[in-house]
Amino acid sequence: MPKKPTTTGLNLGENDPYMQLLNDHRLYDNDMVWMEYAKCKGRTDITFFPEPGESHLMVNAKKFCNDCPVRERCLRWAISNQIPYGVWGGQSANERKKVLPNNIKGVTINL
């Protein structure tokens, strides 16, 4: 299981926690061009990987995602790649698991 990132916001640099996560994780959907247009790119004031008990941070991240221009693509990407942590596309890992059963891998879902 990939290591959970500890900081927030896409910055796509070599120390980007998202990219560290992805380096450790097999990707079925390798297209990450959409990340350039992410509302969260470079943002460090939103926590997308809240710890258990930090439900207020989860709610805050979901609200932040609502008007992101790549929200649907982000969600589809996270589901296709079975990213086990964090808020992606406005949904938690538990919400994403309901869409894609654990025994189905490498399937791109058209949302």
Ligand code: SF4
């Ligand atoms: S939907 Fe949320 S997590 Fe995904 S790119 Fe947009 S702001 Fe970031």
